[in-house]
Amino acid sequence: MRTNIINMGIDLGTSRTVIACDNGVRTFTPSFVGFPKDAVSQKLFPKGVVFGDEALKNRMSLYMYRPFEKGVLKFSDDAAAGNEDYKQALNAARHILQYMVNTAKEGAAYDSSDKFIIRGVVGAPALASIKNKKALLDIARGILDDVMVASEPFTVAYGLGYLTNALIIDIGAGTVDLHMLHL
Numbered sequence: 001m002r003t004n005i006i007n008m009g010i011d012l013g014t015s016r017t018v019i020a021c022d023n024g025v026r027t028f029t030p031s032f033v034g035f036p037k038d039a040v041s042q043k044l045f046p047k048g049v050v051f052g053d054e055a056l057k058n059r060m061s062l063y064m065y066r067p068f069e070k071g072v073l074k075f076s077d078d079a080a081a082g083n084e085d086y087k088q089a090l091n092a093a094r095h096i097l098q099y100m101v102n103t104a105k106e107g108a109a110y111d112s113s114d115k116f117i118i119r120g121v122v123g124a125p126a127l128a129s130i131k132n133k134k135a136l137l138d139i140a141r142g143i144l145d146d147v148m149v150a151s152e153p154f155t156v157a158y159g160l161g162y163l164t165n166a167l168i169i170d171i172g173a174g175t176v177d178l179h180m181l182h183l
Contacts, residue, residue, distance in 0.1 A: 001111075001113045001114060001115060002111070002114050002115070003114070003115045003116070003117060004023075004110055004114050004115070004116050004117070005116075005117045005119065006021050006022065006023055006104055006105070006116060006117070006118050006119070007021065007022040007119045007120075007121075008020070008021045008022075008101070008104055008118060008119065008120045008121070008144075009021075009120070009121050009123070009155065009159070010097070010100070010120050010121065010122045010123065011122075011123045011152065012031070012068055012073075012093060012096070012097070012122065012123075012136065012139070013031060013068060013071065013172055013173060013174070014031065014066075014068045014069060014070065014071055014172060014173040014174030014175075015030065015031060015172070015173030015174070016028045016029060016030050016031050016052075016173075017029055017030075017031050017096050017097075017100060019100045019103070019104060021104045021107070023104065023107065023108040024107070024108060025103065025104045025107035025108060027100075027103055027107070029051050029052035029053070029096070029099070029100070030051075030052040030053060030055075030056060031052075031066060031067065031068050031096060032051065032052055032055045032056055032064060032065070032066055033049060033050070033051060033055060033064070033065045033066075033067065033092040033095050033096055034049070034050040034051075034054075034055035034058065034059065034061075034062030034063065034064050034065070035048065035049055035050075035062060035063045035065075036048065036061065036062060036063075037061055037062060037063055038061075040061075041061040041062065044058075044061060045058075045061075045062075049095050049099075050062060051095070051096060051099050065088060065089070065092035066092075067088075067089040067090070067092040067093040067096065068089075068093065068174065069174060070125070070174040070175055071124070071125035071128070071152075071172055071174040071175040072124070072125060072128055072132040072135065072136075072174075073086075073089050073090065073093055073132065073135040073136065073139065074086075074089040075089055076089075076131055076132050076134075076135035077129060077131055077132065090135070090138060090139065093139045094139055094143065097139055097140065097143050097144075098143050101118055101143055101144070104118075117145045117146075118143070118144050118145050118146075119144065119145060119146040119147075120140060120144040120146070120147050120148070121147075121148050121149075121150055121155060122136045122139075122140060122147060122148070122149050122150070123149075123150060123151070123152035123155050124136055124149050124150070124151060124152060125151075125152060125172075125174075125175045125177055126151050126152065126153055126170075126175075126177040126178075126179060127175075127177070133149045136149050137149060151177075151179065152170050152172075152177060153168040153169075153170045153177045153178065153179030154168075154179055154181075156168050156170060156179075157179060157181055162181060163181060164181055164182060164183050165181065165182055165183070166180075166181045167179070167180050167181075168180075168181070
């Protein structure tokens with residue numbers, strides 16, 4: 001049994017969730033999660049949860065959740081302990097992240113007995129609040145072994161190697177961020 005380390009960049013976006021991993025897996029899925037509405041739907045979807053395009057295609061049979069808004073987890077600015085809307089958004093977001101982590105594990109040649117250490121850098125909009133960033137950490141808790149939250153425009157600049165004298169414009173479905181890098 002080997003221990004494999006997967007380093008993963010994660011964008012939990014309003015429109016779609018994207019991962020890029022050091023094992024070569026790069027994929028996305030629309031940020032929709034569906035849960036079966038009734039016993040017939042449960043029979044149709046035995047896993048109990050459906051993601052992305054499949055959820056959209058079967059939306060009449062599912063309770064649909066889109067957990068992100070304006071680039072962050074919905075209701076994370078007022079995430080009181082008893083806030084049911086926040087809990088539902090958090091649950092849906094955790095399902096999406098777990099689905100993407102499983103996709104990363106399946107996407108490369110590993111033995112079924114292998115252990116994994118999953119490290120992730122999760123992008124946050126440039127103007128995300130402390131509560132928004134804490135919500136991203138809450139999503140990752142128990143799914144990722146190590147996690148870091150970083151500004152999305154900075155992660156783009158870092159990935160492209162533009163660390164000085166650059167203007168990065170990140171146009172997403174929920175936010176538009178500008179990031180100036182200079183000496």
